[in-house]
Amino acid sequence: MDELTIGCYRYDTTQALFDGTVGIDATMRTAATLPEIFERLIRGAEFDVAELGLTFHLRLLEAGAPFVALPVFPNRVFRxxxxxxxxxxxxxxxxxxxxxxxxxxxxxxxxxxxxxxxxxxxxxxxxxxxxxxxxxxxxxxxxxxxxxxxxxxxxxxxxxxxxxxxxxxxxxxxxxxxxxxxxxxxxxxxxxxxxxxxxxxxxxxxxxxxxxxGIFPIMHTVVVRRDVLEARPGLARRVHDAFTAAKDVAADRYRTHRRLYQVQSMVPWTNALVERDREQFPEDWWPYGISANRAALDTCLRYHFEQGLTARRWQVEDVFAPDLLDT
The missing domain is CATH 3.40.190.10 (Periplasmic binding protein-like II)
Known part of the structure; x- marks a missing residue:
């Protein structure tokens, strides 16, 4: 079976997939901008697995596009x-x-x-x-x-x-x-x-x-082509687990480097910011999976419907891979 091709941005949450710290049987690809990744997925079917804006995925889902979302969220920002x-x-x-x-x-x-x-x-x-x-x-x-x-x-x-x-x-x-x-x-x-x-x-x-x-807004998810999922049983969970492991490597780096005042960063007082965040966020402040993100996901799906971007009010169970609804 051919090797997977994964398209996503190089975040600290995904760097371990690119540098091989977390093993995954796939070719990792990126682009200069996020819309370029989205376009290469949608127009060119260039990737088997790819990062995709959640609102982009919902529009395409309603249009019948052949993607299934995984509860993996490499990009989230307060707005x-x-x-x-x-x-x-x-x-x-x-x-x-x-x-x-x-x-x-x-x-x-x-x-x-x-x-x-x-x-x-x-x-x-x-x-x-x-x-x-x-x-x-x-x-x-x-x-x-x-x-x-x-x-x-x-x-x-x-x-x-x-x-x-x-x-x-x-x-x-x-x-x-x-x-x-x-x-x-x-x-x-x-x-x-x-x-x-x-x-x-x-x-x-x-x-x-x-x-x-309790909401940390979610911008992007990771999607897999439906035909790829059907041809590779268990793939959704393997991809989810690999992205989770890569995110955890990045989080552990921040935790470990507190002892060294985050000397890997050239930004002064990074330690002070990390310590403030530890007071406000749980230990896993960037969780993947459904249960830890249900409130944020439900809110985003509600917003999407209320703003007239989809004709129906999608539910979490409609959007994400069925075998990952227990995460």
Whole structure:
């Protein structure tokens, strides 16, 4: 039987698969950007197993795409910090987003946007239909992704960015009032006085959200082609266990290197951050499997439906491999 091909990003959670610390009978591949991995999976069927944005998977699942998700989550991020606003827009809090023009990268409802909108809807009464949405490239002009469906409710105004324009430049110039972005726009990295975050001091806001809800938002999952699973009994669990072992290698490195003040990192006070996190999170602060993530998964599936990105309200049992529902 041919060797598996796995496509995913090189995170600390997956590095042990790439360097062979965790053995898996597969060829590991990556790409310069995450959308490139997604496109190579969806358009080119280049991988047997691959990382995929959870919202991408849900859209494809409804369209009948031949992938099965595993409860493996290599990318998860708190998203209060991902909403950026132009300082001349009049936006000083979530309630000011109504009536404004907001940019979003690649598609209406990418993973970071689904979470940010959902949290604002739950906690601040945000209504996406009361804003106008512009889809485009963040740092390079680009049309919406052409390898996934683009559903959105009929009452939500969604347009594409003008030709040759980037969301970063439009935000800096005030051509859009706000931006929901998985990446920090270059104008912010450059210290532009024209742009700030909706929640400038976002860490305590995100920590409070986690304390109250127990949710560490999930962006991406890992999927396997259905025909590959059918041809290889037990593969889902083997892949799950390998990704889990790789993640545990990374976690153990952080734990072990506390004694050495995290000298493997050039970021000062990393130890202090790790120690603060240990006070807030359980010992396994980045869990895989269903049981430890059910609240986050149920919330994401609810958000996806409430935001009109799927016609049905998916349940966890509908989305993930049946033989891993006990994890």
């Amino acid at each position: 209060h910090s991902c909403v950026f606003v132009n300082t001349r827009s009049g936006i000083t809090g979530p309630g000011d987003l109504a009536g404004k023009t907001i940019g979003e990268f690649g598609t209406y409802g990418q993973d970071s946007g689904v979470w940010a909108k959902g949290v604002l809807m739950d906690e601040h009464g945000f209504d996406p239909a009361r804003s106008r949405w512009v889809i485009g490239g963040l740092e390079h002009p680009a049309p919406p992704f052409d390898f996934i469906p683009h559903p959105h409710p009929a009452d939500v105004e969604v347009t594409t960015a003008p030709a040759g324009r980037t969301l970063n430049a439009m935000l800096d110039a005030g051509e859009i009032d706000a931006l929901f972005s998985a990446n920090v726009p270059q104008c912010v990295l450059d210290g532009s006085p024209n742009v700030t975050r909706l929640f400038p001091d976002y860490e305590p806001v995100e920590r409070d959200y986690h304390r109250r809800t």
